Amino acid sequence: MNNSILKKKFIDETYENLNSIKRDLEDLETLSSNKNILNSIFRSVHTIKGSAGFIGYIKLQDLTHLL
Numbered sequence: 001m002n003n004s005i006l007k008k009k010f011i012d013e014t015y016e017n018l019n020s021i022k023r024d025l026e027d028l029e030t031l032s033s034n035k036n037i038l039n040s041i042f043r044s045v046h047t048i049k050g051s052a053g054f055i056g057y058i059k060l061q062d063l064t065h066l067l
Contacts, residue, residue, distance in 0.1 A: 010055050017044040 024041045031037060049064035 007055065010051050010057075013051060014048055017048050020044045 021041055021044045024037050024044070028034070028037050028041075045064050045067045049061055052058075052060040052064060
């Protein structure tokens with residue numbers, strides 16, 4: 001797979017994960033004791049972190065690691 005296709009897939013997947021995080025954060029406002037929501041946020045951020053590292057986006061990987 002060439003670099004541009006790989007980057008496009010990364011961007012598409014990252015947007016999906018960011019939308020999931022946004023929905024989860026909105027849900028967390030009303031369901032603050034729901035650990036499943038926190039786990040979902042963690043999984044989404046972890047996926048972005050791993051994908052960023054694979055592509056070589058080290059700054060994004062470092063940022064998501066802090067999250």
